[in-house]
Amino acid sequence: MKQFDLEEERIKQEIIKLGAKRVLIQLPEGLKPEAPYLSKIVEKTGALPIVSADPCYGACDLASADAEALGVDLIIHYGHSKMLKYERVPTIYVEARATLNVEDVVEKALPMLEKWRKIGLTTTVQHVQTLDIVREMLLRAGKIVAIGDAGRLNYAGQVVGCDYSNAKSIAEGVEAFLFIGGGRFHALGVALATSKPTIAADPYEKRVFSVNEEAEKIVKQRWASIQEGERAKSFAVLVGLKPGQRKLEEALMIKEKLEDKGKTTCLLAVKEISPEILMEFPSVDAFVNTACPRVSIDDSSRFKKPLLTINEALVVVGELSWEELCRKGWFEN
């Protein structure tokens, strides 16, 4: 059995229902190995499958322009829930829910949660279907459980790399968070967004760990970047070209505020933010990233110069205090 539900029957039926002749399949990195298998599934409907080989880290990155360039009449976007309100090309989202059982790893997490009674529960879209089971397990262990639904995301308890509103909405009433999902980043995001102890339960690696020390290190590193930003004379404000990362108005607002503070500032449009791309601009002392905040927080050690988020840039220009930034968070603005 596959680790993720690829919803093969649903995609075949949708292709037939919509009469799609040419289909662009977009896959996150972990699902790219399924490209040949999914192409065969699409071919069975009589449609032509084309797989996007470009990186895809979120539903912000819908390949609408590529689909239009290729004359595609349907995008099948795997691994994320819908984010954009309007799609230029008809799009089916396949959230790729994990088929793994999470009970073992939650059982392992219980001793690490021992010192807290009120627990907030968060996860990514791949595991939202497990939250009822996890809640029951925590209740049986004598915990009080809260699952946030701030209404911005598709599911209660869901977090995405740049939106922790569900966790923040319940943070005041809980003592710690339990995050269900793979990797460290989303759990770190919960800890950074809420300043609460956060335990990650990873059902893929069957591992349970605290992310608090790492979150503290990141906070110190962000403070150092802001101080470097304050000393910087020349800035570039990055404008994302991916549909859900395009924040031109915010970029213009930051540019104006930096210039009011006497900093020289230019705008750079960018699809993928990488150290190699930014190294092409050696006269720039610091960058402001209005595109994907995850790149600033998760990958900061790869960059030689400060790569500030919008809220951090507001601290540099004196519009936000460090304390307000810590309350507001690094991700949402």
Ligand code: SF4
């Ligand atoms: S964290 Fe970045 S890649 Fe993920 S959804 Fe947000 S903008 Fe997109």
